[in-house]
Amino acid sequence: MTVDQGIVFAVLGATLAMFIWGRLRFDVVAMLALLVVAIIGLVPADEVFAGFGHPAVVTVAGVLVVSQGLVNAGVVDGIARFLGRVGTHPVIQVVTLTGVVALCSGFMNNTGALALLMPVAVWLSRKGGHSPSLLLMPLAFGSLLGGTITLIGTPPNIIIASYRQETGADSFALFDFLPVGIVVATVGLAFIGLIGWRLTPQRKEPTDDEELFPVGDYVTEVQVPEKSSSAGITLHSLLEKVEEDADVVVLGLVRDKERDLAPSTYRVLRQGDILLVEADTESLQYLLDVAGLRLPDGVGEDGEVEEEELEDHGDRESSHGKKRGGSRNDGDVNLLEVIISAESHLIGQTANRLSLRERYGINVVAVARQGKRVKERVGNIRFKAGDILLVQGREDTLHESLATLGCLPLAERGLRIGSPRRTLLAAGIFAVAIGALMLGVVQAATALVGAAVAMVVVGLLNPAEAYRSIDWSVIVLLGAMIPVGEALESTGGAGLIADQMLAMGGALSPVPLLAALMVVTMLLSNVVNNAAAAILVAPIAISLSQQLSITADALLMTVAMGASCAFLTPIGHQSNALVMEPGGYRFGDYWRLGLPLSALVVVTSVPMILWVWN
Structure with missing residues (x-):
């Protein structure tokens, strides 16, 4: 040698x-x-x-x-x-x-x-x-x-x-x-x-009643009452109050019977606003105590929104997000399961550090690893390749943002139909390239x-x-x-x-x-x-x-x-x-x-x- x-x-x-x-x-x-x-x-x-x-x-x-x-x-x-x-x-x-x-x-x-x-x-x-x-x-x-x-x-x-x-x-x-x-x-x-x-x-x-992300079990509504300390501040400031000791994700805001799902974190809260939040019972109680919020009428002691209240604020699937991959606001806000690819920018980072809500308009609602939901504060979970995320965002920007971040949709989705012209055009270009290869006209590259x-x-x-x-x-x-x-x-x-x-x-x-x-x-x-x-x-x-x-x-x-x-x-x-x-x-x-x-x-x-x- x-x-x-x-x-x-x-x-x-x-x-x-x-x-x-x-x-x-x-x-x-x-x-x-x-x-x-x-x-x-x-x-x-x-x-x-x-x-x-x-x-x-x-x-x-x-x-x-x-x-x-x-x-x-x-x-x-x-x-x-x-x-x-x-x-x-x-x-x-x-x-x-x-x-x-x-x-x-x-x-x-x-x-x-x-x-x-x-x-x-x-x-x-x-x-x-x-x-x-x-x-x-x-x-x-x-x-x-x-x-x-x-x-x-x-x-x-x-x-x-x-x-x-x-x-x-x-x-x-x-x-x-x-x-x-x-x-x-x-x-x-x-x-x-x-x-x-x-x-x-x-x-x-898990069955349909026991999904990987049973979001409905954690979603409830809280209201900004009169003289609340949260009235007049931004949603971002509200979340800053509780982020150290509670795991809370704001999924929507209802004001004067108008729903804004995936609201901007710079939206200023008013008296009477109702927030749709995802939180466990301890985090929910902390949010109520520290932020001066309360459960609206029709919400039971366990924090679940009762049936009558759901009917007032939209259908059951939209308010609770039970429908996997479904919309929370007449089709313009999606809730999707996605997987973090091996080349994703999210690997080694946290949702809070990347400011996903502010920069990409994406809410990370829950994280699963090895087939089980991660029982930690979502904002502080350090992502790994292969993690499954339950994310919420607006339909017109969600898929583009996910592609930028290196995430692939995992739950049921509609197939891209595409126009016949585009389909034939793509197939034709590919067929010409394949034909040139077969005939030896040009090299593969x-x-x-x-x-x-x-x-x-x-x-x-x-x-x-x-x-x-x-x-x-x-x-x-x-x-x-x-x-x-x-x-x-x-x-x-x-x-x-x-x-x-x-x-x-x-x-x-x-x-x-x-x-x-x-x-x-x-x-x-x-x-x-x-x-x-x-x-x-x-x-x-x-x-x-x-x-x-x-x-x-x-x-x-x-x-x-x-x-x-x-x-x-x-x-x-x-x-x-x-x-x-x-x-x-x-x-x-x-x-x-x-x-x-x-x-x-x-x-x-x-x-x-x-x-x-x-």
Whole structure:
């Protein structure tokens, strides 16, 4: 082993350890690795940041923008709309959901496809009277299986396609992954739909009368009486009085029979005003004592609004917010469940610190973690990725604010219908890009960036939406790790690992060698980002092909399949992490379905790879 090889192995070992440790984001870790190899001189100075212009990186960015354009035009929702008409039997729901998400994942970012269909899965589970845990893990795994079908289905395929050029051949084409991917996806989906879903943990799902956020049990009305100390001050000042010792959220204000739901915190209170507040009994009593408020006539001693009072101030669902995802004010104020994504600005922050009400017009009513409501003051809860929030806001700004904050709607929602013209326009642009790829007129990066620009030009999404749709953490990861992977190859490190693998399994036939390579890639993909796993193992696969009778194509396809099928942990893929909190899953739950599914992928794909590509 040379000094340079030793340095590369040390850097990669430290990088993998930091990936697993998880204290720093994976894109930050990747940049640190790149800087180390650059400073040491293992990467030429003029190529340190060349990875950010690599075709694989540009292609991934193009796929993300095009995916958002298809969503905006209603194309994908059109595919998903029929899900509302499927039955309530778990097998039917699982098969339908996983089939649709796999189809979408083949032609758009698989995490995006999952995020689009996850609210539908939650609604279907409640419609069928069973826990979302029954559907969400199969849905996540279905998105991963669907990504194996085409070049653009998942970043590992795009990366592996670019590595093929290092063997002297052309990059893999759009449907080169199809012969193996469609067989693996079909077998995997059949297993999940018929047997696998039974292996998912059956978390208890609250009934309609016992929801995850039983807001109606905590909502009541309080009145500003005559000569109250709260009359003449702003709502913001009122909340400042009690924020240290009480957990109170103001959901609405009634004045002279006019309701203002989600009122501005700078609204000045008057005598006779009625506030609709969300608070537990202790916080409610503190609010009454400190702020000089009282319960209006018709409110019982327990703080609940009586039936007669509800009828005076609106229908029961509007006043109590019982209808999940429903409006509190004739359709212009929504109450939604949302999940905090892994890239959200909320992570590590609190609602009070971010001033969500003042800056974004959003009330955080309640927070749930691991399937249970967090019994702490909402304003002081430090948010984590995967937390489920019950938020209130005005319909015209709520979804835009949630998108800015990195939150995804989780409860039942209406599907985006979109105009037929926009739908046809988006589908046409995408079809032209796919056709150009199939005919070999242009490379994948050019075709997909061209489609993305066309969607912006015709107004399917604006430039700001296009930039927001790109997962910049993944872009930074790819741009940083590609030169690190090239350093592994240029120093001879990849060849050294290949030699050791041959020494240990030189007498093995191609089938167990490919199976071993796939298993190693799968295990790596389950503890680090799947794109990083593909970048690290691809050079080793190329070195192996130079010393075996197995073609480089077969070995690269093996790496692509292994990197794309991370079913064992929630950290192996963003799709797995996204369903963890809504499904109430624990870290150890994933292997119950993931382990047999991984074994099935290996058993199915290795013979297919040798048959098609060797």
